[in-house]
Amino acid sequence: MAGTSVPLKIFMVKASTDAEKVQLPEKTRNSRVLVLGGTGRVGGSTATALSNLCPDLQIIVAGRNREKGAAMVAKLRGNADFVRVDIDDKKSLETTLSEVDLVVHAAGPFQQTDNCTVLDAAIETKTAYIDVCDDTNYSWRAKSLKKKALAANIPAITTGGIYPGVSNVMAAELVRTAKSESEGKPKRLRFYYYTAGSGGAGPTILATSFLLLGEEVVAYSKGEKIRLKPYSGRLNVDFGKGIGKRDVYLLNLPEVRSAHELLGVPSVSARFGTAPFFWNWGMEAMTNLLPVEFLRDRSKVQQLVQLFDPWVRAIDGIAGERMSMRVDLECSDGRNTVGIFTHRRLSVSVGTATAAFALAVLEGSTQPGVWFPEEPEGIAIEARDVLLKRAAQGTINFVMNKPAWMVETDPKEVGLGIYF
Secondary structure, three states, X not given: OOOOOOOOOOEEOOOOOOOOOOOOOHHHOOOEEEEEOOOOHHHHHHHHHHHHHOOOOEEEEEEOOHHHHHHHHHHOOOOEEEEEOOOOOHHHHHHHHOOOOEEEEOOOOOOOOOXXXXXXXXXXXXXXXXXOOOOHHHHHHHHOOHHHHHHHOOEEEOOOEOOOEHHHHHHHHHHHHHHHHOOOOEEEEXXXXXXXXXXXXOHHHHHHHHHHOOOOEEEEEOOEEEEEOXXXXXXEEEOOOOOOEXXXXXXXXXXXXXXXXXXXXXXXXXXXXXXXXXXXXXXXXHHHHOOHHHHOOHHHHHHHHHHHHHHHHHHHHHHOEOEEEEEXXXXXXXXXXXXXXXXXXXXXXXXXXXXXXXXXXXXXXXXXEEEOOXXXXXXXXXXXXXXXXXXXXXXXXXXXXXXXXXXOOOOEEOOOOOXX
């Protein structure tokens, strides 16, 4: 990883049953960390991971429901408390942020959100910031506040979850290593994601998935931006140990644009697939049968979520919540390297990944400003190795910079082949 000169280094992490404790610098060891959306699946998982990794941290669980908040606090070890926060109430939000050192914004969905209210409040109160945003427009709106964050001297990371987030850092390391070890130039980068069912992540993830079906997919082919239909372009991809081959489909995800612009890769795309297989059929059918206006209407999407959520939860009990992400980099000299990250439980892994970003900020790895995870100002190059190891705790398969031929099969195009 960072600093290595060994060709095609293979980086593997074995599963661990216990979280490895992190010793933070003296000045941040007892930091107060506010987790917005802390009573939800992603925020709750993040609060739990932070509490397990750093018992000295003071975790403030924020949400709207006191009963859920009290239940969450009771599960956490060490210093934890609950505070009721409405992120749409600017005054209340700023008052709460002024009393903490870092805010983790996990109160999604981020789709169709017009303002970066939490980041604005963090800048105003000079509070370090991370979000788990998975929306392209929101992430670049956050990025536009870079100068304000610099003036306030606060570090901020957008899209700092698992995917996007850890996947961005994996892509950055594949590109960095290729540039240092190969004469060819990075040519094509592809993100592949798989989650069984909803991944145990609850109705917010379900709402996000439905809202993404209403967004035209942006991908890049040989430097040109192309627009494609959501949940199209099916590929059969081998995710390796624990997952095997799965069908994945195009979605509009923020790491596509950030990787293209910040890592300088001409062709970039992202695909996602789920299980059981009929959920993929259902997503395709929704894209083909429902009007775009319907899928872009948050109130109507919430009605769909309420309708489907009981069925999803029931099937989740059978499907489990295994997740995997595979990042493929192709270079102009024929070099092809892969990163794979697989975990048995998305609901646990997403919290561990987000906590890894929070710890990086508390350790001083992030410069003032607003950054994507793949930017060295966001996660310093020398800190990427540590971040990936922390995020990969509990994985059943984590490999970096592995030659593509060592993964059982290459992706097989289904239908017309398109270069992106």
